[in-house]
Amino acid sequence: MMDGVSLNTDPVVDDDADADEFEIEGDCGMAECISQSGVIQGENPLPPVVGMEFDSYEDVYYFYNCYAKEQGFGVRVSNTWYRKTKERYRGKLSCSSAGFKKKSEANRPRPETRTGCPAMIKFRLMENKRWRIIEVELDHNHLISPVSGKFYKSHKLLGIGTKRALQLDSAEEVQKVRLFRTVVIDVEGNGSVEISSGEFRSSHNQTSQLRLKDGDAQAIHNYFSHLQLIDPNFFYVVDLNEKGCLRNLFWSNTRSRVAYGYFGDVVAVDTTCLKDKYQVPLVSFIGVNHHGQSVLLGCGLLAGDTIEACTWLFRAWLTCMLGRPPQVIITDQCRTLQAAVADVFPRAFHCLCLPRIMQKVPEKLGGLYEYASIRMALNNAVYYSLRPEEFEATWEDMIHHYGLRNHVWLQMLYEDCRKWVPVYLKEIFLAGMLPTRPNEVVESFFDGYLDKHTSLKEFLDKYDQALQANHQLEVLADMESRNSGFMLQSRCYFELQLAKLYTNNILRKFETEVEGMYSCFCTRQINGEGEVITYMVREQIEVDGNRRESRGFEVLYKATEMEVLCVCGLFNFKGYLCRHALSVLHQNGIEEIPPQYVVSRWRKDVKRSYVLNHSNGGIDINNPVHRYDHLYKCIMQVVEEGRKSEVRYKDTVQALDQILKKLNLVEGRL
Template identity: 35%
Template sequence: MEEVSSSSQSVELLEHNEGNIENESEKTSNVEERVEDPKVGMLFDSIDELVEFYKLYGKAKGFGVSIRTSKKGTDGKVRYVTVACCHTGKQRIRSSNPLKLKPQSKTDCKAKLSVVLCPDEKWMLNSMILDHNHELSPGKSRFYRCHRVPQSSRKRRLELSDKTSILNNSFNSFGVDAGEHQNSPFLENDCIHLVDRVKCLQLQEGDATAMNNYFLKMQVDNSNFFYMMDLDEEGRLRNVLWVDARSRAAFKEFGDVVTFDTTYLVNKYDMPLALFVGMNHHGQLTLLGCALISSEDTETFTWLFQSWLTCMSGCPPSAIITDQDQAMKKAIEIVFPNARHRWCLWHIMKKMLEKLRGCGQYESVKFCMQNVVYDSLTKEEFEESWGRFIEKYKIERNEWLLGLYDERHRWVPAFVKDIFWAGMSTTQRSESMHAFFEGYVNSKTSLKQFLEQYENALTKKVGNENKEEFNSFKSCLPCITRYEMEKQFQSAYTTAKFKEFQQQLIGKIYCNLSSCKEGATISEYAVGEDISTGESHRRAIFYVLFNEVTSEVNCNCRLFEYRGILCKHQIVVLIQRMIYQVPDKYILKRWSKTVKRGHTKIRICYDNWFVKPEARRFDKMCNAFHEVADLATDTEDRCEMVMTWIHKLNGELKEAEDVCGTNKPISGGQVMSWQSFEFMGCLLNTILIYYHNFDHAFKMY
């Protein structure tokens, strides 16, 4: 009885604190909206009050804050204090390894407030600099350390939620408290330091009810949520596919290469879950669709692929990766006849023990097969090496190997590296299920529990992407060489992809030119590379073709073709030709950190959509445009009138974007000035005025 009473008191106390926290959150939000600009002559009762004021100002404007300096008077008392932007100071490279540098956030920003102690013990603002030399983003403010300090009442709530076990988990409770997960005042890792255990809230309804409720909730939140159900003759559910609005938008950015996997949860947890997964510009997996399937036959996969294709407006992927399932293969040939279909090499090599363990020299056979597969750079080289391998071990009649050879164009690296695979390596395990749901499901997870954990998993994924987006926005890896091409990629690529380029640049030290055959327009270079695998060392020769007219370089390692990253052998040849700025074709928009990605503007319940000012503006304009479209669909004249205006406005926007390019470069990148932000605000108002004029004109018409 004492335990029940204690728990009841805890719940009551928690509910009481919820009210306080909501009030605190509302007060904080109102303060942020009303925060005034600093002015010379402002008075503060203490340094803490000054810091709190500058933090609120910084959070509203989009930068972090730190105490920069303090100076004592002749009496030994602190009389001068400066608080500054956290980007103040110059970069300091402290790593002992010059080839493994950490991202730098210091830009020598001069923004600061300086105060002096007055005779009445108040602090007066006597000088200030408000301009920053880096981009500001209010939507990313919460990631700065100074803005991630939880209030005492929130800490108490974390403790209570952990003790009473009445919340799903401590971090998710603040997603509800703040209205959106991303509006939480601190990050999930901050919660982990306060609470060690994560609690699960189990739904009470049955599986069908839980699924129906989830789909209804998602559609209410965003009408672009898509789902399709497959029923048998008696009306019983066989298969279901769902894709949220954010995933549909992400497909437009990252749907060129898709991994389709049904193995992880089926094998480990007996849950028939299938995922469509892509790769984003940070090299992270991003969800493009989710399904529950009753069987793994051609009919089921055909229904699933066709439903998913319908969801994506009939746009198929250029390439798709699966395991060796023959039913999938047939369904892909039916639904995606023009897509390049590749088998996951990890799954194939994993089967070697099962398929070849009968061989007397298994370890030797395994080692030799791996060498043939991984070391063959060309199709001809693989054919020759495979023939010697089969003949050496007398395994001509092994049906598994015969089948693999017949389908070699689906899995051997030398056969698949001729097209873009978005960094999904030919040697990589297809980890889509593992990466998305490890830690969120277990062997006893029911469907109704999974639907809840599914959203939690996506919340974590969106948070990780936002964090990487912030890291690429806030800081950049220092260059390790003086080559101009490195600065090109530093300013253009996300941190993760720039790091990949740097690894190739570092690898240049193990390469040297062996020979050169010069032609009229095409020259062929032989580049030797010293390769170490364990204790063995060998010299590999790669051939690079250089075009004198276009400065294009093509290497037979095909790294650029299948990963979109310039390889070390190409770099060697470019530098040999004294070409220090690479042609534009080698800087892919797909890895760019400056491109505004459409999926980040989509409103969805597990993403902090409404705290992003650009997203609020996007939604505001979309609503206005939809009303215009409704008014203009009645007649062809109205439609042409709107289309003419849109084309005109599109040109004005592009011209205005070019005019706003008065930004100063920082560490090789470009930033947007405050004038640009003000201009965009005015532009939005202009668009809305246009809309109201059209609205009035249509009604009169």
């Protein structure tokens, strides 16, 4: 069973009725709201868990009834609590075998069919006028079978339920939703995106629930229950359809949520599994850490690639991250994703993943005459243009020369060129997450753990393995950067400076630029008027894989502010200065990289503690949940510090042992 408490600030105890309230027992509590709607249909409804919320009393009944039919038992209303205003404020739904019938004085009384079954849910009306499940018991004291479900009366009398809508328009709502262990959200009615008829897939043409196999829903439930026990800040959100079946799902652990605080400036959304029709329709939110390694920032499962589903997922993820959107979000080229991003992240810069676009070239253009020449021309326009006007001219020349004016895919690419062509992205900091050179690829976070044929149960088993492997790589890289010196290939001042500050992985990448300074054979001033001086740096570069040519790179330098800007844009693309800018600094006698070009996200001396630090004030020491969460946060800080060296580890173990002995002594005195 899920947590027996709700983390919402509203009281959820099942207290006795007040003087102005009264209770009604039995099925009469539902008599006025049940309508004829046929037998329930649908597969794998989620089990009820504490914290689920619904718009109405009837919705709770409908949801529990769907679950009951799937499991093979009937439902009846055990109790309904009313205020004197005849407003319902609390209810209890039980298995139809709950309790016992009253003894009859008839000569031939009917045999007892009830068993006193404890299975039930309790729910109550909260201050936000939504009904929340506050207590759950899933175990029965009798055999249940899905086959027998069709014989229960409750499965043929059912009120049509709806889903509650999650409004994320205010900080208050974000804070409130963040405190839920489990919530049910839907994005319908949260604003729409104007689109042309037929441009996107409609949700009515898609399945309205996840395609789950037998036992998948229970596997999700069990796995998430386990995670909540070991991670008190584990966050997940479920979206149920009108039949109570799982439609969309999002989750994120504490480490991912904290990592977003450090590395959430640029986020990529990987929808490969969803687009390529994997058995697991996974969507991953990915960032990059201080070593340039991928870091997971959350996951979701979607029933379909519709605007509604993507918008729901983005809102769920944004809620998990306390309403703080990224500065840049990277996705595949997809009208559905573009509409959802525009709706949920209107202030973020939306980039399209260049490598994934170029991977489609053989499929989209492979059948054309002179394909090899067309591809070479496309590469030249995309990768080697230094200014927008140069790209425009090269693109137009390609379109005209090869007669591609009416090619639909190329037209669509050109319409979106400001979102994926590197020459238009030079002013956007991308932290190395958007490869901008030929033959660079984007690897999925779950490469090696997930393929088209991996089942959901297998994925849940491998999910932890992937996270642990990623965590281990980060820990090893931390140890290498802090404890072992970086083997410098040169004695360049710039390299010596950053070797004291940056992690080794980033230094290796920067070292390529230091070595590249030697291929810059000419650095000359071409304009010296005013404060800004213009330099032309010439370099031998490789073009088309095996041909080299001399290119000139314009670099602007402002001595008073120690500012340097190269036309290649590498600093914003990768997060470190290029060889052309370094050459200009060197020519001007600058021996250290100016501080504005030393990026803190790459530093190895920044302490990063993967412990979630809520900013909602102090704790209530009378609340056991608050005590647990606060102690967990404190002990995780100790763990983070204790793991950094063998000496610290031994001191930590000794200190913890002393604490336990002290606590045992205190308990013995009580």
